[in-house]
Amino acid sequence: MEYDDWDPGNNKVIRGKNIRRDLLWKTLKGQFGLISKIRMLRL
Known part of the structure; x- marks a missing residue:
């Protein structure tokens, strides 16, 4: 899901949110x- 490449300022923020959500989802699934x-x- 790399559709946010057009906004380099928000890239790190969005990626951080996605990583945090992925970790939360993995812990919930575990x-x-x-x-x-x-x-x-x-x-």
Whole structure:
């Protein structure tokens, strides 16, 4: 998703937001995976 190359001033800000959102999404997915694994083990 590199469609924000036309605005070099906002590039770093947008990229930082995207990286932060990706990290948040990965941690959320990891926690959900752990919860589902624990649930499967309990069953």
